Amino acid sequence: xxxxxxxxxxxxxxxxxxITTILDVADSYVDLNRQAHKHSDALKGMTQINMFFENSTRxxxxxxxxxxxxxxxxxxxxxxxxxxxxGETLIDTALTLNAMHPDLLVVRHPHSGAVDLLxxxxxxxxxxxxxxxxxxxxxxxxxxxxxxxAKGRLHRLSIAICGDIAHSRVARSNLILLGKMENxxxxxxxxxxxxxxxxxxxxxxxxxxxxxxxxVDVVMMLRLQKERMDGGFIPSEREYFHRYGLDAxxxxxxxxxxxxxxxxxxxxxxEIDGTxxxxxxxxxxxxxxxxxxxxxxxxxxxxxxxxxxxKNSADQGIMV
Amino acid sequence: MTVFINAxxxxxxxxxxxxGWLRIEQGVIAQQGxxxxxxGDQIECHGKCLAPGIVDLGVxxxxxxxxxxxxxxxxxxxxxxxxxxxxxxxPDTLNAIDTPEVLEFVERRAAMDSIVNVKHMSALTKxxxxxxxxxxxxxxxxxxxxxxxxxxxVENTKVLQRCMTYARSLGVLVIGxxxxxxxxxxxxxxxxxxxxxxxxxxxxxxxxxxxxxRDIALIEMTGVKYHFDQLSTARALPALERAKKxxxxxTAGVSIHHLTLNEYDVGDYRTFFKxxxxxxxxxxxxxxxxxxxxxxxxxIASMHTPQDEESKRLPFEExxxxxxxxxxxxxxxxRLIHSDQLTLPELFRAxxxxxxxxxxxxxxxxxxxxxxxxxxxxxxxPFVMDRFKLKSKSKNTPFDGARMQGKVLGTWVxxxxxxxxxxxxxxxxxxx
Numbered sequence: 001x002x003x004x005x006x007x008x009x010x011x012x013x014x015x016x017x018x019i020t021t022i023l024d025v026a027d028s029y030v031d032l033n034r035q036a037h038k039h040s041d042a043l044k045g046m047t048q049i050n051m052f053f054e055n056s057t058r059x060x061x062x063x064x065x066x067x068x069x070x071x072x073x074x075x076x077x078x079x080x081x082x083x084x085x086x087g088e089t090l091i092d093t094a095l096t097l098n099a100m101h102p103d104l105l106v107v108r109h110p111h112s113g114a115v116d117l118l119x120x121x122x123x124x125x126x127x128x129x130x131x132x133x134x135x136x137x138x139x140x141x142x143x144x145x146x147x148x149x150a151k152g153r154l155h156r157l158s159i160a161i162c163g164d165i166a167h168s169r170v171a172r173s174n175l176i177l178l179g180k181m182e183n184x185x186x187x188x189x190x191x192x193x194x195x196x197x198x199x200x201x202x203x204x205x206x207x208x209x210x211x212x213x214x215x216v217d218v219v220m221m222l223r224l225q226k227e228r229m230d231g232g233f234i235p236s237e238r239e240y241f242h243r244y245g246l247d248a249x250x251x252x253x254x255x256x257x258x259x260x261x262x263x264x265x266x267x268x269x270x271e272i273d274g275t276x277x278x279x280x281x282x283x284x285x286x287x288x289x290x291x292x293x294x295x296x297x298x299x300x301x302x303x304x305x306x307x308x309x310x311k312n313s314a315d316q317g318i319m320v
Numbered sequence: 321m322t323v324f325i326n327a328x329x330x331x332x333x334x335x336x337x338x339x340g341w342l343r344i345e346q347g348v349i350a351q352q353g354x355x356x357x358x359x360g361d362q363i364e365c366h367g368k369c370l371a372p373g374i375v376d377l378g379v380x381x382x383x384x385x386x387x388x389x390x391x392x393x394x395x396x397x398x399x400x401x402x403x404x405x406x407x408x409x410x411p412d413t414l415n416a417i418d419t420p421e422v423l424e425f426v427e428r429r430a431a432m433d434s435i436v437n438v439k440h441m442s443a444l445t446k447x448x449x450x451x452x453x454x455x456x457x458x459x460x461x462x463x464x465x466x467x468x469x470x471x472x473x474v475e476n477t478k479v480l481q482r483c484m485t486y487a488r489s490l491g492v493l494v495i496g497x498x499x500x501x502x503x504x505x506x507x508x509x510x511x512x513x514x515x516x517x518x519x520x521x522x523x524x525x526x527x528x529x530x531x532x533x534r535d536i537a538l539i540e541m542t543g544v545k546y547h548f549d550q551l552s553t554a555r556a557l558p559a560l561e562r563a564k565k566x567x568x569x570x571t572a573g574v575s576i577h578h579l580t581l582n583e584y585d586v587g588d589y590r591t592f593f594k595x596x597x598x599x600x601x602x603x604x605x606x607x608x609x610x611x612x613x614x615x616x617x618x619x620i621a622s623m624h625t626p627q628d629e630e631s632k633r634l635p636f637e638e639x640x641x642x643x644x645x646x647x648x649x650x651x652x653x654x655r656l657i658h659s660d661q662l663t664l665p666e667l668f669r670a671x672x673x674x675x676x677x678x679x680x681x682x683x684x685x686x687x688x689x690x691x692x693x694x695x696x697x698x699x700x701x702p703f704v705m706d707r708f709k710l711k712s713k714s715k716n717t718p719f720d721g722a723r724m725q726g727k728v729l730g731t732w733v734x735x736x737x738x739x740x741x742x743x744x745x746x747x748x749x750x751x752x
Contacts, residue, residue, distance in 0.1 A: 012517075089630070089633070089634065090634065090635065091633055109635070111635035111636070111637045111638060112518055112519035112520050112589070112635070112636065112637065113518065113519075113520070113588070113589030113635055113636045113637075114635035116588055116589055117589065117633075117634075117635055131519075132519050132520075132635075132637070133519030133520075134518060134519035134520075135519070169519060172516075172517065172519060176517075195511075195515070195516035195522075196511040196512050196513070196515065196516055196522070196524075197511070197512040197513030197514070197515070197516050197517075198513075198516060200512075200513040201513060201516075201517070
């Protein structure tokens, strides 16, 4: 088993075997989470700080639960309400926290690259819980685990990522991960929401949704991030739903056993028809949430092992 | 009377590179030749290059307002160490240089503190806000050599048209930043695969061409003498070539960073590589180098922009733009020489002769009667760049840790030596 990372900042630095390692460990945590006694002591004695510079309920609670189930002391800091408002820089905030000796730092930040910057300045393991439009690695990993469990494999699948690709870090992490695992990735959306240079990354880009969904194994919907819209990307929500909302007619172009995914929270009637979202034969949206906790437990467990190993080596005087 | 002997004379006027001697007298160039040198105080050049000192069009000295980033004293020392003998300052200071009183203040400060020549540019509009023109006539009388709002584009075309028309009547040079401002607003990098992967706000390279197109139409309309501060994309070049062919009084510059770096150098959000306009694709970089070689682009500038650590140690989107470059201009440009994309006389045409000509200065050449502003350098001497050894107060160079070739051995302003490379710093130094 190989997982050599000090931090989990994105999918880009990961080797395919490292991705497989995380998913394998996560599988075991899925089993644990389904038992009455859900505790492990993988993070016993460790301190996890969740620093969210951007609003989040789902991701933050998923990380919090994951940490608690592994026996860590978990602290949540809502950074919007705190020192940022007083003019403290990101680096000063990082140094302040670092002085409290946390072992795991879970960070979400509205600016791309901010988590990388922070990771340079602290001694603990840093997990990126989403930075700007850059990456959201645990989301891609939980999506991968969901696909692997539903489809029995994570390679040679045809996967359509649909919607607001431009503003989505979930899409970026997913297309990198799925590409690394040798799948065909299609991007489907209005051209105003598809960023430049995507075909150079090996993705196929479709502006017509029915064409884009033809014979795919997985349909991955994205939230239309209204709060990120400068305005003017699409004419209206209803036109968007008509052309790019996932309904039964469009889904009929995918393979009969294609699964439907959504990172949540959903805008029913904007990007996805409620009946599709609730169809237990097609939708794996609830599984995604379940896998989220397991994947985050796995990621933190693996990072903690590396952290302990490097601390032990340092104690024995070995240069690391 | 001083004679430089055994020097490779880099002459940008004749585009020649010959071994010979150069005599200076009372601060001006008196004679040059190839045979036996005349008598006088001899400076042995050991076959190294002697070229006209660099005229750097577009240097930010952070006076007034941000003297902790750069002062005339530190900028002067940095310039001398980089072979720059004339710095032409940008007015994008705090406050902007937009009244004769502020201009007189910086002129006084520069005269007191700087060891190299300093010329000043004025803002084109008050506070560089793009709505009302500055007192162009008074500013010209007070010594402004050009008028520019720097990286602020005058968005209102009507305002720009009037500024240009008024400037034309006074015969002054207007310098503009070609960008379509609504497209480039908030952008940190150039759009494309890299920007999309990094998730950074990006601008299409087409925004530059749109800026060039608009400004060229206005130059045609008003007859103004105009210079584009920085071009960086291949798509902007055909319009410039056409405008020149049609006889418009237009020139263009490029920053050294756009000639030597590309968008991928940003890597993992390295903010020292955040410049304005953002670094471009490799194809664009090569097109710019080619355009300098064939003369379509006239001027290479450092676009020296000092920033303190605090303004750079931020997430990429929030970090300040710009890089210090006075001391790295020449060694960075040597990369183009060593890759055979440019010759030394062509380089000094773009770094000394053309900017001097454009501003009506007599320096920037080796001809008789020109001021003895000279740089002696070893084009091959290798070194590893260490940003903490820079003489600038700010250390924000993208070349930190880079392997470079090309060391300035000595710099003279009006015949007075203002910089000498420390003797033990290089095996090929002077006087050994």
